[in-house]
Amino acid sequence: MVGGNLRRLRTAAGISLADLAAAGGIGKTTLHGIELGQANPTLSTLWALATALKVPLGELLEAPASAVEVVRATDDRPRAEGDAVGARLLHRIRIRGTVEVYDIEVAGAEQHSDAHLPGVEECLVVTEGSVTTGPADAAAELEAGDSIRFDAASPHVYQGTGTRNHAVLLMLHPEP
Structure with a gap:
């Protein structure tokens, strides 16, 4: 290795x-x-x-991280509990650069996104409804509470499959 x-x-x-x-x-x-x-x-x-x-x-x-990582709402993941907050680890993303955080709504039409610059990753957590997203050749269907992380330097898709579809999108840009 x-x-x-x-x-x-x-x-x-x-x-x-x-x-x-x-x-x-x-x-x-x-x-x-x-x-x-x-x-x-x-x-x-x-x-x-x-x-x-x-x-x-x-x-x-360490082995390089998989190009696509899907975490389901029902998956057993590491947790930490405090007095008022419980946290479940969804993804660990190593990056030197900038993280942009978006609150997005995803309609039923299929959107094809061109490849971003090399090194750009996307991490999406569905908060309401259901969304199909990921690399164009390996898109995953996600429900509320599910998440996905993938290399966005290849074409990818977004499509809402529920009636109201919301998610939090993190765009991870490496240092130039």
Whole structure:
């Protein structure tokens, strides 16, 4: 997993194998072996590579998040309870940039949205009615209390399927 993450992050950053090896203080052959999954890097090597890529260490260690994540109102999710507020975790979204929050109404007509810039994600929580939304090739039907998170850098759709359809939409824009 580390090797695949390393290669994905290096490529996304536009850094050559030789440049990342130099920035991380390791040999190009060693870095190539790590990316191929043929080497077992030390923690200090991973820290150096994460620092050179300007990403948290966890980005090298964890599997990338799924492109689409649907949470149903009935799903058992982590909760925290206070004196007056109970909170249920719907999604964890890592981002450096800007989050826009919208209160939206979704009519019955199908709306096709063009792809946004690379790195833009959308997270929608249906608060009333029902909505079909998500990537055009993998849209999900959501009821009140359900939510979805997806990469908005591909065409996506919105369509209300109830009589009154409301949702909270978060648009997550990475730093330029």
